[in-house]
Amino acid sequence: MENDSAGLSAFYGSPVGQVARRVIQRRLREAWPDVRGTRLLGYGFAIPFLRSFATEADMVAALMPEQIGPVAWPAGSVLSVVAQEDALPFPDAMFDRVLVIHGLENAESLRPLLRQLWRILAPSGKLIIVAPNRTSLWAQVERSPFAHGRPFNRSQLEALLRDTLYVAERWDHALMMPPLKSRRFLGRGISWENIGRRIWPALAGVHIVEATKSMYSMAPAQPVRQERPVLASARG
Numbered sequence: 561m562e563n564d565s566a567g568l569s570a571f572y573g574s575p576v577g578q579v580a581r582r583v584i585q586r587r588l589r590e591a592w593p594d595v596r597g598t599r600l601l602g603y604g605f606a607i608p609f610l611r612s613f614a615t616e617a618d619m620v621a622a623l624m625p626e627q628i629g630p631v632a633w634p635a636g637s638v639l640s641v642v643a644q645e646d647a648l649p650f651p652d653a654m655f656d657r658v659l660v661i662h663g664l665e666n667a668e669s670l671r672p673l674l675r676q677l678w679r680i681l682a683p684s685g686k687l688i689i690v691a692p693n694r695t696s697l698w699a700q701v702e703r704s705p706f707a708h709g710r711p712f713n714r715s716q717l718e719a720l721l722r723d724t725l726y727v728a729e730r731w732d733h734a735l736m737m738p739p740l741k742s743r744r745f746l747g748r749g750i751s752w753e754n755i756g757r758r759i760w761p762a763l764a765g766v767h768i769v770e771a772t773k774s775m776y777s778m779a780p781a782q783p784v785r786q787e788r789p790v791l792a793s794a795r796g
Contacts, residue, residue, distance in 0.1 A: 563666060563708040565605065565629040571705050572608045580735060581608045583753050584690060584766065587734045588659070591688060591770050598656035603677065604663025607633050607640070617657075623648065627666055646672040650680045661690040665709030674724035678773055687726060687771045690734075691717060697738045698765030704739045706765060717769055726771035733757070735765025 571577040588609060599619040602610045607622050614620045614634070622633055622640040633640045643649050645667055658677055667673045681687060692699045692706035699711040712720075714731070721728050736753045757764075 563628070563662070563705060565624065565631045568605045568628070568662060568705055569631060576739060577608075577705075579737075580739075580765075583737075584661075584734045584768070585609055585612060587732050587768050588688065588690075591730060591732070591768070592657065592686075595657060599654065600657040600659065601650075601655045601680070603658060603660045604628065604666065605631075606659050606661050606663075607631055609659060609661060625663070625666065627668070628662070645669070646676060648676045648680055652679055653682045653685075654680050656682050656685045658685065658687045659690075660687065662705060664689060664691045665706070665711065667709075670720060671724055674720065674726070678725055681773050683773060683775055685773055687773070689717070689721075689767075689769050689771070691767050691769075693733065693764055693767050696735070696763050696765045698735055701739050704765075706735075712767060714767060717767060721769070721771050725774045727774050728769050728771045730770040732768040732770075733761055733764035733766065734768060736760065736763070739765070 572581055589612070592613070595613050595617045598617050600610070600613055600617045600621075602620070602622045603624075605624060605628055610620050610622060610633075620639065622631075624630060624640065624642050625645045626642055628642075630642045631640055641649065646669065658681055660677070663673070664670060677687060692709075692711040694711040694713045694716075696706075696711075698704045698706040701707055718728055734753070736755070736757060
């Protein structure tokens with residue numbers, strides 16, 4: 561599959577994509593059960609996961625890198641924007657929560673991206689990264705959206721977060737089931753998830769890490785280039 565907005569939209573509209581979204585969403589809700597009074601940004605292709613937060617948070621926005629491309633969201637208005645990953649079009653400390661999914665594996669340069677996210681995250685803000693697990697089938701099967709770009713192991717993510725001034729505070733994982741299309745198999749997706757979390761957690765499709773912004777080493781963020789963001793054109 562193509563890892564652009566059209567391909568990712570098609571995946572999350574498919575039966576296997578709907579199960580994957582529900583499984584990951586459960587883990588996200590465990591980490592963030594209450595987002596009332598917050599400003600939340602989804603980076604990468606986070607739109608399928610933002611809908612459940614949109615009715616609670618004070619503000620929810622979606623930002624997609626140029627290589628993924630635009631999707632108009634929500635219907636009837638535009639809260640989505642396309643921008644270059646090293647020049648995010650937001651002021652410092654604007655967001656209380658940032659969710660990154662289909663963002664790291666597709667990034668052209670990881671450290672400038674994470675430093676930009678650090679810049680726009682509030683001092684007490686929290687970042688969640690959902691990233692493909694290098695040892696999983698989801699990182700190997702072509703039809704999986706997590707099989708494109710770079711997968712990670714936990715030590716790589718830990719080093720990346722540490723080097724870009726984050727403190728990893730909570731680790732989780734999701735997608736224990738293999739990326740099969742069988743409806744009979746998909747009907748047992750949650751059962752596979754519960755069993756796999758106990759028996760084969762190292763084979764989970766994605767890592768989920770929650771981190772906070774470290775204020776102890778105030779290295780300057782990457783300079784922000786003054787470029788206008790491209791708003792996603794409305795589509796039906």
